Amino acid sequence: MANDFDNRGQKFFEEAASFVETYPVDDKSTHRSRLRLHLLKALIVVLSGSSYLNGPSSPLAPEEVKKKLGAAISATLKKCTRHWKKQSEELDTGNYLYTLLAALGSSDVIEAEQLDSKAISTEELVQASKRGIEARRLYGWKLRGFLLRHRPDSIDKSLAPTKSKTSGELKGTKALDVLSDDQDLASLVLECTNVTLQSLKEEGGRLLYLKDLVGNLEFESSAEIQLTAIRCVVQTLASKFQIPSKTRKQLN
Secondary structure, three states, rough: OOOHHHHHHHHHHHHHHHHHOOOOOOOOOOOHHHHHHHHHHHHHHHHHHHHHHHOOOOOOOOOHHHHHHOOOHHHHHHHHHHHHOHHHHOOOOHHHHHHHHHHHHHHHOHHHOOOOOOOOOHHHHHHHHHHHHHHHHHHHHHHHHHHHHOOOOOOOOOOOOOOOOOOHHOOOOOOOOOOOOHHHHHHHHHHHHHHHHOOOHHHHHHHHHHHEEEEEHOOOHHHHHHHHHHHHHHHHHHHHOOOOOHHHHHHH
């Protein structure tokens, strides 16, 4: 569609511009909220990757969509914060949990300044992330990734040991996003570690990050989480400094 801009694309993106302009950032319907979050992210991806849509004559500017998506994500987080305080069970099953995950999943295409800082309590999000991680909840790790990307100074990057619940303690839980598979947990650790590495442009900063990870390593129940992060950083540094493959295997 983007590559056929002179024909169908022009009309499509004019309609998309109208959609963005009239988008209600705090829709009471969680079903519509999730759909619109995904649509806004898709628009940003298309607009950012198309040479046809970056000129002054384009009917829809990527920055305008990012601004609207940032406001929608902020409204969702604000709403979820109220539920953490008053009705925490609302985020165990059903619509609010899915909407929260949709908002966090859409946040990787915007910048921090496009979020509404007045609507978001960073401290409350940090505490919610910690509780979620301890309960082996997907939202806890996704929230950690969000904070690392958009509020990096608010969160401990070194993955200090956490008292994560065991599979036995999780039996009977009603939460739909509980991580029962260690492989799923490892992929989330890698996701968060890569976000941290992206924010550390200088190799010196990455080396200090590795030092902090190793310094916090404790061979308890959370050791594998920390070791996964350490391996990720070592592999990144190894590829940068071209460490011989034999030595790299030994490090892994």
